[in-house]
Every structure is written in C-alpha cells, then in structure tokens.
Amino acid sequence: MDEETVERVxxxxxxxxPGQTLSYGEVAELAGLRSARLVGRILAEDGADLPWHRVLRSDGRAAPHLATEQAARLRAEGVLMVDGRLPREHRRR
Structure with missing residues (x-):
C-alpha cells in the first residue's frame, strides 16, 4: 500500500x-478509497496515534477485539454504546 493512501486515511x-464517529466505509469514501477493509488494515498497522476509537463498523459496532476499550474511549467523549452498538440515530447513514 502506498504512503499517499495511508496519509489520506x-x-x-x-x-x-471528539464525540463523533464515522464508519470504516465513510472513512474510505472520504479518503477516496473503495475498500473499508483497507481502512481497518491501515488503522491496525499505523493508527495507534490516531483517534481510531471513533471509527466503527457500518452497523455501529466495534471490532470484537477492541470493543471494550473502544466503548470506554467513546464513553469518555460522551458517546454511549447501547448493547455494544452505537444507536442508529447517532450514525450518519
């Protein structure tokens, strides 16, 4: 993957x-990419210094291996997950 793509993401x-979220697909779209999975890969490899916790799956859920920490970080910003999911009214799409 090229450095320009990584930087756009x-x-x-x-x-x-703070207090807002995007889905992986929305990040991909805004970065000019077709793949939401590529966004996840970039964040996994090069996102520790970013507010990665503000990026959720399209259904409003966190990735299972990050769910507890992600929900805690979002809660600290005033974003509450309900049953492990961001309520639909708080999602952009």
Missing part, C-alpha cells in the same frame, strides 16, 4: 471530532 481519521 490518517488525515480523515485525525479530523473526526
């Missing part, structure tokens, strides 16, 4: 304000 994720 990093810029989009870095721009998500």
């Amino acid at each position: 990093r810029e989009v994720v870095a721009s998500i304000p």
Whole structure:
C-alpha cells in the first residue's frame, strides 16, 4: 500500500471530532478509497496515534477485539454504546 493512501486515511481519521464517529466505509469514501477493509488494515498497522476509537463498523459496532476499550474511549467523549452498538440515530447513514 502506498504512503499517499495511508496519509489520506490518517488525515480523515485525525479530523473526526471528539464525540463523533464515522464508519470504516465513510472513512474510505472520504479518503477516496473503495475498500473499508483497507481502512481497518491501515488503522491496525499505523493508527495507534490516531483517534481510531471513533471509527466503527457500518452497523455501529466495534471490532470484537477492541470493543471494550473502544466503548470506554467513546464513553469518555460522551458517546454511549447501547448493547455494544452505537444507536442508529447517532450514525450518519
């Protein structure tokens, strides 16, 4: 994967304000990519310094291996998950 792609994804994720979320697909779209999975891969490999917790699956869920930490970080920003999912009214799409 090229550095320009990584930087575009990093810029989009870095721009998500506290208390708001985007889906992997929305990040991909804003970064000019077709693959939401690529966004996940980039965050896994190069996202530790980003607000990765603001990126959720399209159904409003966190990735299972990150769910507890992600929900705690979002809760600290005033975003409450209900039954492990961001309520539909708080999702953009």
